[in-house]
Structures are given as C-alpha cells and as structure tokens.
Amino acid sequence: MADARKRIWVTRASPGAEATAARLTALGLQPVVAPLLQVRPIADARLDLTDVCAIAFTSANGVRAFAERAPERGFKVFAVGAATAEAARKARFSTVLSTDGDVAALARALASRRRELTGVILHPGAAEPAGDLAGELEAQGLAVRAVALYETVEAPLPEGFVEALPGFAAALLHSPKAARVLKDLLKAHPTPSLKVFGLSKAVIRPLQRTELAERAAAPEPNEPALLALLQRRLAASDAA
Structure with missing residues (x-):
C-alpha cells in the first residue's frame, strides 16, 4: 500500500513531469504524474x-x-x-x-x-x-x-483523482499558470489538507488566498532547490 506521507503530485506538463518523477523516486518518494497543463x-x-x-x-x-x-x-x-x-x-x-x-x-x-x-x-x-x-x-x-x-492548455485529470487528493503529502508546481488552474480546482473541490510547494514566489502567488495546509516557494527558481524544500518540509512533518 502506498505511504500517503510520500505520495507527491507532479503537476507539470510532460515530458518534464517524467524527469521530475524520476528525481522524486530517487529520493525515496512516490510521485504521481497528473499534469495540470499540456503543451x-x-x-x-x-x-x-x-x-x-x-x-x-x-x-x-x-x-x-x-x-x-x-x-x-x-x-x-x-x-x-x-x-x-x-x-x-x-x-x-x-x-x-x-x-x-x-x-x-x-x-x-x-x-x-x-x-x-x-x-x-x-x-x-x-x-x-x-x-x-x-x-x-x-x-x-x-x-x-x-x-x-x-x-x-489545461489538461484533464484522471477520473477520481481530485477525490484522492487528501491522500497526498504534497503537490509540486512549476509555473504560475499551473497554480491558477490549481486555484480554480481547489475552489471547486477544497482540500485544506494539501501542501503545495512552488518553483518560485511568482509560481506560488496565485494560491495566496487558497486554504491549504502549507504553501512555500523554493529559495532559488530551480528544481534541485524545490526538491530540497520538499524534503525539509516532509522531514519536519514526520518529526512533528
């Protein structure tokens, strides 16, 4: 059975999503690729x-x-x-x-x-x-x-995916447009238990007023910094 503390929603478009998923797997996490956007x-x-x-x-x-x-x-x-x-x-x-x-x-x-x-x-x-x-x-x-x-453009999510969001540890965002799509999705389907981490402050900004368990931006606008942030926050949650 999947460990909800390790399930990470990869929201970026393919083929970048697959590269992110591979990095998460190497960190011992369980990525789920479900893009909010498609190119x-x-x-x-x-x-x-x-x-x-x-x-x-x-x-x-x-x-x-x-x-x-x-x-x-x-x-x-x-x-x-x-x-x-x-x-x-x-x-x-x-x-x-x-x-x-x-x-x-x-x-x-x-x-x-x-x-x-x-x-x-x-x-x-x-x-x-x-x-x-x-x-x-x-x-x-x-x-x-x-x-x-x-x-x-906005990508359709798999059937039943939104209902499964409370079972995710966090979602990763790579663009402001994806954040805007997520904001609208969470307005229709509130998931206050979700944690969202973005590639930069600009990426995470559209979600300022969305009810979330946590939102944070990487200190540098690159994926290594984003994944390091994710690891720190997950570790802090486990310790708590």
Missing part, C-alpha cells in the same frame, strides 16, 4: 531567423519547440538553468551558455556580452511566458525578437 504547438507560428545572432531559451519546452521547426543549430544559445541548457545540448546546439536564476539574470548575462551580440536575439517561447525576457532585454538596450511557438 501544444502553435501551428501557424512564423519563425523568422533574419539577422539573428543568438537564441535565448527560458525553458526546455522552448528548446523542443524550436528544434521541431528549424534545423539550424549554429546559433549561440543562452539558457536559464541547467535543465534548459541540457535540453539545448541534447538538441545538438554546439554552443550553450547557461545562467542560474530567472529571466532577469539571463538578461544581465546577455547584456554583459553585448559586444558580441551584433544582431537580433531570438526568444522562442510560450504564448503566455512566465517571465518577460523580451522586456528585460529591451531594457538592457538589446535587440530581441520574441516568438510564441507553443501554448499550454
């Missing part, structure tokens, strides 16, 4: 590579969306976080530079290399991005072309 390509998106000197990715989904549409791999890539950088390397981009933190940190990293960025920085991403990288780059005086290549 869908934008069929009529126009990808213009004119004068592009570099590509800025803020998610592995952005990398995959670009790689599925364009064969070019010679551009220098700038990525937020290790996971996004690894996705770019797997997509066979030869030059990949990454930075920890958020889109503001990425914008500062790009600005520090402005002398070598003599064209347009392409930013392929979501229709509703979690952060405003284009605005951050423009504020740094850099030329940027943002293009939405995919969108995230």
Whole structure:
C-alpha cells in the first residue's frame, strides 16, 4: 500500500513531469504524474531567423519547440538553468551558455556580452511566458525578437483523482499558470489538507488566498532547490 506521507503530485506538463518523477523516486518518494497543463504547438507560428545572432531559451519546452521547426543549430544559445541548457545540448546546439536564476539574470548575462551580440536575439517561447525576457532585454538596450511557438492548455485529470487528493503529502508546481488552474480546482473541490510547494514566489502567488495546509516557494527558481524544500518540509512533518 502506498505511504500517503510520500505520495507527491507532479503537476507539470510532460515530458518534464517524467524527469521530475524520476528525481522524486530517487529520493525515496512516490510521485504521481497528473499534469495540470499540456503543451501544444502553435501551428501557424512564423519563425523568422533574419539577422539573428543568438537564441535565448527560458525553458526546455522552448528548446523542443524550436528544434521541431528549424534545423539550424549554429546559433549561440543562452539558457536559464541547467535543465534548459541540457535540453539545448541534447538538441545538438554546439554552443550553450547557461545562467542560474530567472529571466532577469539571463538578461544581465546577455547584456554583459553585448559586444558580441551584433544582431537580433531570438526568444522562442510560450504564448503566455512566465517571465518577460523580451522586456528585460529591451531594457538592457538589446535587440530581441520574441516568438510564441507553443501554448499550454489545461489538461484533464484522471477520473477520481481530485477525490484522492487528501491522500497526498504534497503537490509540486512549476509555473504560475499551473497554480491558477490549481486555484480554480481547489475552489471547486477544497482540500485544506494539501501542501503545495512552488518553483518560485511568482509560481506560488496565485494560491495566496487558497486554504491549504502549507504553501512555500523554493529559495532559488530551480528544481534541485524545490526538491530540497520538499524534503525539509516532509522531514519536519514526520518529526512533528
């Protein structure tokens, strides 16, 4: 029988959800993958590579969306976080530079290399991005072309899943949009015993007024920090 103290709801979209689940399993936890969102390509998106000197990715989904549409791999890539950088390397981009933190940190990293960025920085991403990288780059005086290549839409949950939520130790959130979907779900189906941990303060913010046993944000916007937070809070609950 599953130990409710170890059951963790992985809410992120595939294929990232499966990577998160593998990390949770390695920690001795019991992940249950049930995405709140699913990724869908934008069929009529126009990808213009004119004068592009570099590509800025803020998610592995952005990398995959670009790689599925364009064969070019010679551009220098700038990525937020290790996971996004690894996705770019797997997509066979030869030059990949990454930075920890958020889109503001990425914008500062790009600005520090402005002398070598003599064209347009392409930013392929979501229709509703979690952060405003284009605005951050423009504020740094850099030329940027943002293009939405995919969108995230609400995903149906398995039958009976909502009723089983009291049997979970916690849920993990990776985006503000997923948090908004969860907020609406919990408004219709209150689960005050649920603990929710988010990738950042921005991710967890939509749930400020939702009745929960606990809500907290990772100290750094990356999954290792999120999982470390989860482990600390679960350990504290066990000790109590």
